[in-house]
Amino acid sequence: MQPTTTSTAITDGIRITVTSRYLAEQSTPLAHRYVWAYTVRITNEGGSAAKLLSRHWIITDARGKIEEVKGPGVVGEQPHLAPGQSFQYTSGCMLATSRGAMRGTYQMVRDDGGGFDAEIATFALELPLTLN
Template identity: 60%
Template sequence: MSSTPYHIEVEVQTSYIEEQSSPEDNRYVFAYTITIHNTGSVAAKLLTRHWIITDSNGKTQEVRGEGVVGEQPHLTPGERFQYTSGTMIETSVGSMRGSYQMIADDGVEFDAEIPAFTLSIPRTLH
């Protein structure tokens, strides 16, 4: 457990979706599975998300919205929530980073940072 009452850890796993991608059309589709873990001491609800998606040409997409996959999970201390979503970029390598805007049960609003992670087709990066 974290020393702060408001702490969310975010873990990410990515995969390339070859059957939905079309490299000749600069279309690369990736899935990402996110595990959100409340390591703080106060329960909190995920309100909104903010993503910054960048391809290797430097093209950036910004995505904001309510919840994740149609849900606004409420996580008690120690609880985890996992979901899978996806994105499309124009290059074989890119990155994503962002944050979840949270509200704790005591009314405190805070951001849970999502560290940058790489999107890459297999055998592109070593």
């Protein structure tokens, strides 16, 4: 099954929805440079607060090359989400191929100290379809 450009996963009450879009104005296909933006919305649908500590992305290009990105927080922040709260941000990804996919996890911790990995379901990095 092909991944879609939008994905949603819910782990322990944390809903993560991601939408990607191709940035033609920042891409240079002749130089094998393809750029996408992706917008992530993290919503706490659970009954207790949670804080995002770190991220782990797995990025796969059309040739099967895998790149892993790990680090603290997202866009320089470690959002703390009370029940019902959301946090949204946009970031980017560059590949040497015209398509690929991303997936991953956010390492979360509840106020009571319990930790868990919130799943980021696979979403596609694809060029938009055009009709000639």
